[in-house]
Amino acid sequence: MDDLRIAAIGLGQRRSLAAAAHREPGQGSRITAVCDLDETTLRAEADFFGATAAETDYRRLLDRDDVDAVLVATPDHTHARVAIDALSAGKAVYLEKPMATTVADADAVLHAARASGARLYVGHNMRHMEVVRLMRQLVQEGRIGTPKTVWIRHFVGHGGDFFFKDWHAERAKVNSLLLQxxxxxxxxxxxxxxxxxxxxxxxxxxTVYGDLPRRxxxxPKAENWLDTANWPPTSQRELNPVIDVEDLALLNLRLDNGVLAAYQQCHYTPDYWRSFTIIGxxxxxxxxxxxxxxxxxxxxxxxxxxxxxxxxxFRIPGPEGGHHGADARVIEEFVRFVREGGHTDTSPVAARMAVxxxxxxxxxLRGGGAVLRVPELDRSLRNYFDNGQVEAA
Known part of the structure; x- marks a missing residue:
């Protein structure tokens, strides 16, 4: 088969996805077009990938015959609009997580994919991280019996640098860090x-970053914006001009299979990792x-x-590289799905449920801590995606 020709839309912090998709000729996929709002970045990336088209407006790429698919890695609040436009143009879409910043927008993306028949893939690369795959394997093997509760603690040690120095700190662009x-x-x-x-x-x-000095x-954000020497967190400076997202969140969840879960996220810990406890x-x-x-x-x-x-x-295996090899594997699955269809470990419906x-x-969180129910997804829409994005006979 000829290589899948991909337009990379957004070449910022998730540029590694485009790099993973750009392979030697004949190896499955190539980046043939690029889009970014920053013209300096755009010129540099067009040269790097040897792109035949470089645009600051993604819409100019959607009617090109030499673009088979798009890779959407733009800021979160634009995901739904870009994906819907690309799907409506008949392009296969790799959509970086979160697929949207509200459940309504996530549902709109699913409807657009079904209406167009174009293939949608949401890049939840953690499903390809070995720590997650190994925990799932141990649960499926029955090592702890039937799961009953999950406790997750996310220590976001670089939170002040990664999420409070640019657009991630703004509700208008992420809703909250419980999405991003x-x-x-x-x-x-x-x-x-x-x-x-x-x-x-x-x-x-x-609780911490709201009162610290902002630029x-x-x-623009400083070039040396990630500096682990900034300690304690209150020593951070030049944060984003707008900060209205939370830096601490505590969640209680009830799953549809009866499992009870707790999730805790803190953006000013000294260490940076995720801790999962699963009790059966x-x-x-x-x-x-x-x-x-x-x-x-x-x-x-x-x-x-x-x-x-x-x-x-059980030792966690895996190579080095983008998210310990997960970026390469998630792109490989996307390319295979676009070309051949079939099962994928990621799921647009599951991505919607996470959103x-x-x-x-x-x-x-912002409404007094009330218990809220997740709106159900239309059954026929769920069936379409569970059937591999093929209408049931």
Whole structure:
């Protein structure tokens, strides 16, 4: 087959996806067109990829015969609009997570994909991270019995740098960091235990970064914006001119399969990693580190006092590279799906459910902590995607 010709729309912090998709001729996929609002970036990337088209307006790429698919890695609040336009133009779409910043927009993307028949793939690359795949495997093997509860702690050690120095700090562009950041964890949790959030309740606030010095409007983020020497977090300076998202959030969730879950996210911890604890009716498992070389430990042979070693230890495998190889694998799955169809480990419906959980959690957090129900997805729409984006006969 000829290589899949991809237009990369947005070449900022997720440029690694475009790099993973740009392979040697005859190896499956190439970046043939690029789009970015920054003209300096656009020129440099057009040269790097040898692109035949370079535009600041993505819409000019959608009617090109030499573009088969688009890779959307623009700021979060633009995801739905760009994806809907591309799908409506008949282009296959790789849509970076979160697929949208509200459940209504996520549903609109799903409807557009079905109406056009163009293939939609949402890039939840954590489903291709070995720590998640190994935890899911251990659960499916019955090592802890039937899962009953999940506790997730996300220590976002670089939060002040990654999320409070640019557009990520603005509600208008992300809704909340429970979309931009937590959708990863919520989707992984749903996949591991085989359920989706049905009810959610949340509390949180802007507890540290709200009072720190900000740069003036119109002044760009400094080139050396990531500096681990900034400690404690209150020493951060030149934060985004607008900061109205929370830096601390606590969620309680009930899944549709009865599993109860708790999710905690803090953006000013000294360390940066995710901690999952999954408890079943015959044991529990917990990861120690979330990168290759870390471990997952299982306790499942009986009751006793504190035991740090557990009854089994499983080393997390995986290579180095973008998200420890997950970026390359998620692009490979996308290219295969566009060309051949079939099963994928990611799911547009699951991506919608992660957005729904984050969106409803945000509403609860900002509305007094009420328990809110996730709106159901139209059954025929769910069936279309569960059937591999093919209408049932």
């Amino acid at each position: 950041k937590a959708c990863h964890d919520l989707d992984a949790m749903h996949w591991i235990v085989g359920g989706s959030t049905a009810e959610v309740q949340a509390m949180g606030g802007l 003036a409007a119109g002044v 009716d015959a044991g529990r498992l917990e990861n120690h580190g979330d990168a290759p070389g870390g471990t997952i430990r299982v306790w499942n042979t009986g009751r006793r006092d504190y035991d740090p070693d557990g009854d089994g230890e 729904a959980a984050g969106d409803l959690a945000t509403r609860s």
